[in-house]
Every structure is written in C-alpha cells, then in structure tokens.
Amino acid sequence: MTAPPEADAPILEARQLCRQFSGFYAVKDVNLKVKRHSVHALIGPNGAGKTTCFNLLTTFLRPSSGQVLFNGRDISRSDPASVSALGLVRSFQIAAVFSHMTVLENVRIALQRKTGGTFTFWRSVKVLSALDERAMDLLDSVGLTRWKNVKACDLPYGRKRVLELVTTIAMEPEMILLDEPMAGLGHEDIWPVVELIRKVAQGRTVLMVEHNMKVISHLCETVTVLQAGQVLAEGSYDEVSRDPRVIEAYVGGAAHA
Template sequence: MNIALEARGLTKEFKGFVAVKDVDLTVERGSIHALIGPNGAGKTTCFNLLTKFLQPTRGTIIYEGRDITKLAPAEIAQLGMVRSFQISAVFPDLSVLQNVRVAVQRKRGESFDFWRSERKLSRFDDEARRHIDEVGLADFLHHRAVELPYGRKRALEIAATLALNPDMLLLDEPMAGMAQADVERISALIRRVAQNRTVLMVEHNLSVVASLSDRITVLARGEILAEGDYATVSRAPAVIDAYIGAGYE
C-alpha cells in the first residue's frame, strides 16, 4: 500500500482528560478517507493533531515518509498537506477571483505581493481562473464572496485550497450547514478534485461518507472503534451502539 499519511499511537490529553487515545491511522495515497463518529468522539481533536494545530501528548505523525510530529502547520502546508476549516475562511469583501488570487500569491511566498498594484497582480489571474473553473465558479468570477450562497462559499474555499497545489487535502466537515442541492454539488466537486489527490475528511453526513469514501475510520471516546469500507463499518456492533447511543438513526 502507498501510504500518504500515517499516525502511530496518537494521543492528546488535556489536564488529565484523554481526548484522543492511541490512534493508529493509515491513509492510502490517492484515496478518499473519512473520519467519522458521534459527537464528542475526538474527530476534530484528531484532525487538529494531524494538521498540527494541536501538538500531540505522544505519538508520531508521518507524511509521505517524513516525520512531521514537531512541525508547525505552515511547514506542513508547504510540504503539500493543506486543510480547510468548519468556519468559512474567505475574505468577504474580495471577489471570487481576488480570493483565489490571494492563495496563488501566498504559494509564491512573496509577502510584498500584497502591496502591489492591481495591474501587477493581474499576472496571477490565469492561474486563479483555472482553480475557479475547477470548482464550477466561473460564472461568479467578479462576485464578492459575501454575496455567494453558502454552498458556493465552500466551493470558493476549496478553490483557494487547490491554489496551493496540495498533494493531500484535509476537509473539516465540508457539508456542514448545507442544503441538499449544495451537498450534491460539493460531493461531486470533492470526487472530481480527488482524482489526483489524497483526501481525508471529517464528515457527519453519513450518506456523503457512504458515497465518497474508499475507507472509513470510526472514532468514539477518542479511540478507533472500526475501520474499513462503509459496508464493513456500518455493520460493526460497536459502531451501531455508538451511533444509537448518540441519538443517530
């Protein structure tokens, strides 16, 4: 198996409370891997550990054969592992084009680009447009981000993430708060952008997980309950008990 991301014995304690305990996780290169579980399962904490927004109490994180356990989030992004967040992270008063162009500029690492004239920054427009086309927002090129419907804002966030040319995309609840039409649109988008990338996502919508994921890891109380394809994990007694106990159908 070609492994993109691996965690060994990943543990996070908060003043005696163990939020994530001895998690061993392997994400295969080129796959869509979902991390699911009832509320309070430790999904977000695990996600923040993998992306280094939290430092693990113990354990090791390996990305593309390199130990990244002690690296900062920005260093990990530079290696090609880029994440999105649950909360909208676009610049509301910038246009769709300008939002994605900021990401293109950031990839270059030239901080002074932000102070240059619009005319000089326009050299980034072609690349920005390619990513905007990729997520189906070509018709909204000059709309301000604040004017976009929620689902298209999420598509804009993915476009900005893609502008960093990630090899691995980590999506934190990409369907949260969406209407069904938006869920279908973003699901199709994730499937499309995953054709040449690895995707790890935290997601509550089990129908999305079932339709998109190659492999699923189920967490409960900070520990792995089950792992496998949807058919396997959905039949696991421990998983059924965890979801019924949390009020899921």
Template sequence: MEDVILRTEGLTKAFRGFVAVREVSLAVRRGTIHAMIGPNGAGKTTCFNLLTKFLEPTGGRILYNGRDITRSSPADIARQGMVRSFQISAVFGHMTALENVRIALQRKRGDCFDFWRSERVLKRYDGQARELLDAVGILEFESVPAVELSYGRKRALELATTLALEPEMMLLDEPMAGMGHEDVGRIAELVKRMAKGRTVLMVEHNLSVVADLSDRITVLARGEILAEGDYEAVSRNPRVIEAYMGSGHA
C-alpha cells in the same frame, strides 16, 4: 506493500487530564478518499488539528510521505503538500471570488502576499484563478464579494483556494456542514472530482455522503478508533451501531 501517504502511531492528546484522542494509529493510503466519522465528542476535529499541527500532540508520531512531521509547523506541513479546509468557511469576505483565489495562487511566489502591488502585476494570476473557479462551478460569480455568496458557493470557493495551493493531500473538515440537499450533492461531486490524482481525508457527519465517496472509513468514539473498513463493513459493526445509537447520525 500498501502505499501509505499519512500515518499516525499512537497519536494522543490530553487537556489537563482529559484525553481527547487516545493512541490513534491511522494509515491513509495514497490516492484514496478516507473518511473519519463518529458521534459528537468522538475526537474527530481534535485529530484533524493534531494532523495539521494546530494542536501539539501529547504523545505519538505523525508521518507524512515517510517523514516525521510531529514537530513541524502548520506552514511547513502545507508547504509539503498537505492542506486543510475548515468547518467554518475561511475566505476573505470583502474580496471577490477571483481575488480570494488569486491570493492563494500567490503562494507560488514564496509565501509573499503582495496586497500592495499594482493591479497589473496581480492580474498575472487571473487566468489560473478563473480556471479554478470554473473547476468548482462558480466562475460566473468571479466578481462577487465572498460575503455575498451563498453558503454552498462559499464552500466551493474555499475548495478553489485549497486547490490553488496544489495540494498532494487535502484534509476536509465537514465540507457539507450546514448545506441543503442540493448543495450537498454538488459539493460531494466536486470533492469526487478534486480527489482524482490526490488523497483526501475528511471528517463528515452525512453518512450518505460518506457511503458514496469513501474508499475507507475510520470510526472514532471517545477519542479511540472503534472500527475501520469500507462502508458496508463499518455500518454493520455492532460496536459502531451502538456508538451511534441516540446520537442522531445513525
């Protein structure tokens, strides 16, 4: 049997009568990179918000490692090992890159962020923080405030803080959004490295990135699953081609 780490059964979300996600049944296999794609308004980000409980579903179930997490809080889900990034980079702008990663590492102490503790106590995390910054290729910027980093390096920093939480599964919301060609290639390689030994579910508009990275793809349209399979299969699916016509992503 397939080793499924994340499964949804009939996942649905309605907003005052408008159904944004309808009966989505998804199965993400452990150790894979699974992409969720679709034209604008397809329900991808809503689906992400449901999976990580930033939104409550109207119907259906979410199972993570076989456990029903449909009513769990975002913090509970993160503690279980499923951690997400956001489409807009979420780092502390006026803290250095090192300090940002150090804060994430403090989670190991029981979710207590000791902003008021002495520098000596906080420095215990510096070695691990530098290893993570090196892993994402921005160690040389450890003393630079996050607000001064380029967009691509901010995204790399966010990935470092996500790794600091030691996730079993990572949910990446458009990790390449707004990047130039050079940054896209660098972050794509970084995602590939980060995926070793983990499971990744990502929303991404850049189809060349999806083709290169993904083991399996789920295509959403109007809140429903339109097609699933590897890139070759979904890219030739007539319904997928029709859904992308005129959307600017074909």
C-alpha cells in the same frame, strides 16, 4: 536529506497517538494510515474525539505521546505553517477568504502560490490576469461562475463555504484535510462539491471529517470510526456501516442515515 517515500507507503500516518487534557484521554492509542491518492473519512458520534484527532493530525495540537508522519517525516512537533509548506493543508489554513475581494480575485490570489511561492499583492493586473483561465475553470467546476464579480462578504453562506474549498484546492497541496466540508451547504451545493473532491483526489489525497453519511458512501474508500477517542472500526463504508459496534455507537442505526 529525507529519503523519498515508497510508492505504497501511507502518505499520512498516526502511531499510538494520544492526547490528554487534565488526565482525560480525548484521543488514545490511535493508529491510522491514509493511502496516497485516496479519500479517507474520519467519523464518529458526538464526543468521539474526531476534532481533537484532526487537530493533532494537522499540528494545531501537539500529542501527549505518539507520532504523526507525513510522507515518512515526523511532523508531531511541527506547526501548521511548516506542514502546509510540505504540502499538507487543512481547509481553513488557506481557505479563509478575503471578504472585500471578489470571488475571482480570491481564487486568483490562491493560485499565485504556483507562480513563485509567495502572495505578492502588488503584482500588475496583467500578470494576475494570466491566472484567470485556471481560476474560471475552478469556479465553473462548482457553479460559482456567475458569482465571480461578487465580493466574498456578499455571498450566501453555502456559496462562501464552496469558495473556501476552491481556494484551498487552488493551492494545489499534496494532501487536503477537510473538516466537515458539507456543513451548512444546501442540497444544490453539496453534490458539485462532492464531484470536485472526487476530481481533486485523482491527483492527491483527501482526509475528511464529515457527518453526511451519504456523501461518505459516495466518496470514501476507507472509513475510520472513532469512539471515546479510540479507533472502533475501519474499512469500507459498507463494512463499517454494518458493524454492530458502529451501529450501537450511533445509537440504534444512525450510521445508516
């Protein structure tokens, strides 16, 4: 039996993480520690290796060398379904919505995980209706209440992205990894989602890849900057945004955008 992790131990850790493609290092010797109950950002200019690193951390790719540990357990050779069962969920793993079901029905299905561990689509309406209050609370928190009876396929793009995030949160994982959660969102969608992520992080951990630096400055305690597949800098947003190496990497100060 695996011993429970120490309270101050990182919930997610990468140790000397590497990934090669035909001899080219997309990720090289990355060391990363994500503090429990925090919001941590992984950023970098285009081509920095963020997507590859994210895929390694979420086990969609296996490392050429190095380790990924979740709650002290080596998951480097695991798979997304197995790590999801452990409580580590990447947004699109569970968030792919059912297009021809309503917004409320999508959230209600995600909430079923807490009622018995399986998605039992044949449950009675009465049983599923017991989840309505929690589902409506989630929808209200991101301004989706008026869309509750709209089919997911009929939602505007930004609202569909918000629904995807809500269904991920409804699964109540211990840690959520978000890949550019603000991409494609209008201004009216961004800040409700920022507040939702902030609330979520009070009881769990969030690691996000995000390009919106204003969002990162509002949300993230720690920012790790990648360049050419390696860690360039790490610290608070204020620290990394003032780092000359980071400013240079973002071509003359785009890190302040």
